[in-house]
Amino acid sequence: MTMKEPGLIESATFSRDVIHEIQRAAETGIYDIRGFGAKRKVPHFDDLLFLGASMSRYPLEGYREKCGTDVVLGTRFAKNPIKLDIPVTIAGMSFGALSANAKEALGRGANMVGTSTTTGDGGMTPEERRTSKTLVYQYLPSRYGMNPDDLRKADAIEMVLGQGAKPGGGGMLLGQKITDRVAQMRNLPKGIDQRSACRHPDWTGPDDLAIKILELREITDWKVPIYIKVGATRTYYDVKLAVKSGADVIVVDGMQGGTAATQDVFIEHVGIPTMAAIPQAVRALQEMGMHRKVQLIVSGGIRSGADVAKAMALGADAVAIGTAALVALGCNHPKWDEEYRKIGSASGFYDDYHEGKCPAGISTQNEELAARLNPEEGGRRLANYLRVLTLEAQTLARACGKSHLHNLEPEDLVALNVEAAAMAGVPLAGTDWIPGKGY
Amino acid sequence: MEFDLKKQTVREVNQALHDLPKDQSAEVVVGGISGDHNLAVGMDHPVKITLNGHAGYYCAGMNKSAEIIINGNAGQGVAENMMSGKVHVKGNASQSAAATAHGGLLVVDGDAAARCGISMKGVNIVVKGSVGHMSAFMGQSGCLVVCGDAGEALGDSLYEAHLYIKGKVASLGADCVEKEMRAEHLEELSALLKEAGCDDDPKSFKRYGSARQLYTFKVDNASAY
Numbered sequence A: 001m002t003m004k005e006p007g008l009i010e011s012a013t014f015s016r017d018v019i020h021e022i023q024r025a026a027e028t029g030i031y032d033i034r035g036f037g038a039k040r041k042v043p044h045f046d047d048l049l050f051l052g053a054s055m056s057r058y059p060l061e062g063y064r065e066k067c068g069t070d071v072v073l074g075t076r077f078a079k080n081p082i083k084l085d086i087p088v089t090i091a092g093m094s095f096g097a098l099s100a101n102a103k104e105a106l107g108r109g110a111n112m113v114g115t116s117t118t119t120g121d122g123g124m125t126p127e128e129r130r131t132s133k134t135l136v137y138q139y140l141p142s143r144y145g146m147n148p149d150d151l152r153k154a155d156a157i158e159m160v161l162g163q164g165a166k167p168g169g170g171g172m173l174l175g176q177k178i179t180d181r182v183a184q185m186r187n188l189p190k191g192i193d194q195r196s197a198c199r200h201p202d203w204t205g206p207d208d209l210a211i212k213i214l215e216l217r218e219i220t221d222w223k224v225p226i227y228i229k230v231g232a233t234r235t236y237y238d239v240k241l242a243v244k245s246g247a248d249v250i251v252v253d254g255m256q257g258g259t260a261a262t263q264d265v266f267i268e269h270v271g272i273p274t275m276a277a278i279p280q281a282v283r284a285l286q287e288m289g290m291h292r293k294v295q296l297i298v299s300g301g302i303r304s305g306a307d308v309a310k311a312m313a314l315g316a317d318a319v320a321i322g323t324a325a326l327v328a329l330g331c332n333h334p335k336w337d338e339e340y341r342k343i344g345s346a347s348g349f350y351d352d353y354h355e356g357k358c359p360a361g362i363s364t365q366n367e368e369l370a371a372r373l374n375p376e377e378g379g380r381r382l383a384n385y386l387r388v389l390t391l392e393a394q395t396l397a398r399a400c401g402k403s404h405l406h407n408l409e410p411e412d413l414v415a416l417n418v419e420a421a422a423m424a425g426v427p428l429a430g431t432d433w434i435p436g437k438g439y
Numbered sequence B: 001m002e003f004d005l006k007k008q009t010v011r012e013v014n015q016a017l018h019d020l021p022k023d024q025s026a027e028v029v030v031g032g033i034s035g036d037h038n039l040a041v042g043m044d045h046p047v048k049i050t051l052n053g054h055a056g057y058y059c060a061g062m063n064k065s066a067e068i069i070i071n072g073n074a075g076q077g078v079a080e081n082m083m084s085g086k087v088h089v090k091g092n093a094s095q096s097a098a099a100t101a102h103g104g105l106l107v108v109d110g111d112a113a114a115r116c117g118i119s120m121k122g123v124n125i126v127v128k129g130s131v132g133h134m135s136a137f138m139g140q141s142g143c144l145v146v147c148g149d150a151g152e153a154l155g156d157s158l159y160e161a162h163l164y165i166k167g168k169v170a171s172l173g174a175d176c177v178e179k180e181m182r183a184e185h186l187e188e189l190s191a192l193l194k195e196a197g198c199d200d201d202p203k204s205f206k207r208y209g210s211a212r213q214l215y216t217f218k219v220d221n222a223s224a225y
């Protein structure tokens, strides 16, 4: 990057990034497609702080007094709810977007710490079923690879209505990532762009969805939980309708949520921040008497144990991670910097998941590149990272005197700025003021 | 084996069907049906099931191996995501018939509504009457045979599915074009007509398929996306 010299004033409106994008658009005539989530700064969990125990609250002894982390998902209708040891799950990411080795590494890492993984657009691979002890099967509009045998092998089913990165948008897997195997799983010719529809082909609206969910329950003899995943937009209404449609679990994915390939304009300009969506979801559940009965999983920009604890304090039962899990496997690692530069990026900036050239062997179908990721080693790294998230969340919960992560509550939080206070519905630090609450 | 939905619930009937041995043929008749949803879904058995009455949504959904006959009309998404086997609707079918189905044969004696064969992935569909708008939308593979007319935007954003229409086509969707009917197509079509019990002359049909112009993004096509 060129250093700024005195007297050279960069426009806030026409910044160098903006100028670069206008020039790129003028040259290519096509919008920018990329992976990763929103890169702009939006109010997030960093804008919240915990109020540790003091005179009026009792803390728990770190390392001595227990702070539970387990979670049960799908207690509403399913015969076999999902029992996880930690409340951090691996979000749906497709084989196709990710290499088979990456999918296997996710499964291995999740198993080591007792959590679940999720399939993605394109169906379930035998490898991921074999390597994931608890596997959630996504039911997407494209229905690529949708197969009743796999449905019956799943530990839970996730009906995907949308993603935080692109609420209201379908998917895209560009031709360069369509190998023989990917093409065969999706029943399409090799090498062509694969569009995933943005609407389900055989239902519209919540009344139809209720019947659709019953169909999935009938096929699986009411054994497994059914999740509904929505991108965060009109979250209060979506959650109410999802509960009414019969969901066991609701997944709300905020605008920072990652994607494998979406238009940049979509990623950056549609949806609401994760932090803003949680209180809406929780209010909807509480009004229906369903909070903690229909479990809430939150995703979109979860990076640390602090994020996990804050999401849970706002009322989530669990969180899901996508981008952070890929980073734990080695995505954007400095050791590949030279190679990132060869393809016009740099470590720490790489987001061209759709191109299939990932030097770390994660978002690729190129066998040579994919072989760079050892699934066992990747699994260990992911397990380490998930353990750190859990330990960090426990540290914060104990400081607030909580013997289980689920006992964290909004009362434990304050906000650093007015925006965060209004979105999260917690007081501005040092005051009793919650914007919009009238006191 | 007989069931009566006036006396039993859909859950009880489906569970009994799922509990049938997977390696034996059997004949099952279900009566007392009045628009019940999700009948005979998720079958994975080489059995013949006759449903007497009008079925609700998703009847025979995700069928594998079974032969399912509906003596009446079928609601939305009949035989959706079917993998194999045969589903025969003696009346009309509502929208999204055989949506995303990967295999097997769906026969509709009457008409099928909008989006018949939407996102079809290998299924064969024979409709003796007409089909509604947006039929075979994003159809990936398999055949849609229509002995009557097709509604607007037939085959929009089509991939490799084969469409054979005897009557009028109100309009073709983006990237769907009429194609030459060659010997192999006549053969494919005759076999399907025969299997569905139609005596229409294959030569009286026209074939439609993908122009393959939208397969990879081209700026010049921007208005079609």
Ligand SMILES: Cc1cc2nc3c(=O)[nH]c(=O)nc-3n(C[C@H](O)[C@H](O)[C@H](O)COP(=O)(O)O)c2cc1C
Binding pocket: A035, A036, A037, A091, A092, A093, A094, A097, A098, A119, A120, A121, A138, A160, A162, A163, A164, A229, A253, A256, A257, A258, A259, A260, A299, A300, A301, A302, A320, A321, A322, A323, A324, A353, A363
């Ligand atoms: C490479 C990649 C592929 C993805 N594929 C899918 C998918 O197939 N289906 C889906 O519902 N979400 C998909 N997502 C979104 C994730 O499930 C999840 O919502 C998101 O990554 C969470 O945000 P985070 O990345 O900030 O943790 C994908 C995300 C990434 C990064």
